[in-house]
Amino acid sequence: MATVVDDIGSFPLPPSIDRRLFSEAYALARKAIVEGKHVDESDPSLHDFVSAIVASFRMKLDTGLDVVNYPQHYDIRRQFTDVISEAMRNGTYVVDEKHAILPEVHVIETKSKELSEELGKKIPLRVCVTGPLELYLKEVGATPYKDVLLMFAETVRKFARNSILDSKYVRTEVVSVDEPSFGLYDVTGDKETILNVLEKTFDFTGATKQIHLHSTSRVADILEVKNLDVLSFEYAASPRNIEAVSKGMLEKADKQIRIGVSRTDIDSIMAELSERGITKPDAERLVEDEETIRTRYVAAKRKYGERMTFAGPDCGLGGWPTQESARLLLKRTVNAVKSAGI
Secondary structure, three states, rough: OOOOOOOOOOOOOOOOOOHHHHHHHHHHHHHHOOOOOOOOOOOOOOOOHHHHHHHHHHHOOOOOOOOOOOEOOOOOOOHHHHHHHHHHHHOOOOOOOOOOOOHHHHHHHHHHHHHHHHHHHOOEEEEEOOOHHHHHHHHHHOOOOOHHHHHHHHHHHHHHHHHOOOOOEEEEEEEEEOOOOOOOOOOOOOOOHHHHHHHHHOOOOOOOOEEEEEOOOOOOHOOOOEEEEEEEEOOOOOOHHHHOOEEEHHHHHHEEEEEEEEEEHHHHHHHHHHHHHOOOOHHHOOOOHHHHHHHHHHHHHHHHHHHEEEEEEEEOOOOOOOOHHHHHHHHHHHHHHOOOOO
């Protein structure tokens, strides 16, 4: 089985779009969608949001990714905490069903016919949703209150379930719950609580279910989440991550793995180049060459074999200086994996 190349999600804004105006348009787009209004770039108040999503998604589709995450231009926590904060005014952390939507996914669905015809096939979509533990840390803190954690899990489950599309032009192939703090600085809950929260979160069907982590320190807990398909870890910038996960562990738990095979830690990359006297690197210098990425991919694939079903960049590219540099990284990652022959 060929390894599926996907991406984590975040992406630089088009250079013509002001971030402040985009954020304002994002909130207006969410409100309009909830109210059942038509959302497209012909509305001046929504133009920056819609045009940014469409342009960035089109650029990502062009890189050859097997599964393409919607371009995540908005803050990964505020996408959800903005809505959760509104629910809190009613004394709950559970978001109403009609509010549990991702405007980016709505725009892609609306534009799917046009984009699919340009691509020449049905769009294979990936949706990332910030996880309940990460959101709980942001809104409540590290002390675990199980009933509240389960409310966050229910809210995230609604966002995930409402993002699963299946039409003539687009299908949501993967939903990833992103927990970047888990294992680093996380909710100090017992194992049973963590399992209950994550199993509630993943209580949906219709797509492959990933969890994206930055650390493998609590991998034993994650392996026991029954309704989870794929564990996703950074490897390119954190090679020791995979030392904690063996193929045997995956087989015993009947889990697959996604490995990050190209570096996205842009601050470290810039610092390393600066030390070499390169203070204004272009895209060619920022992005690793295909041979480096391919060598890393082959090493991981040999370790995990058929259990390694996904590969791609380590993490998102929202902090990268230009769309062109981010596009080049995606393109080189695709080429490196596809040319490896395993």
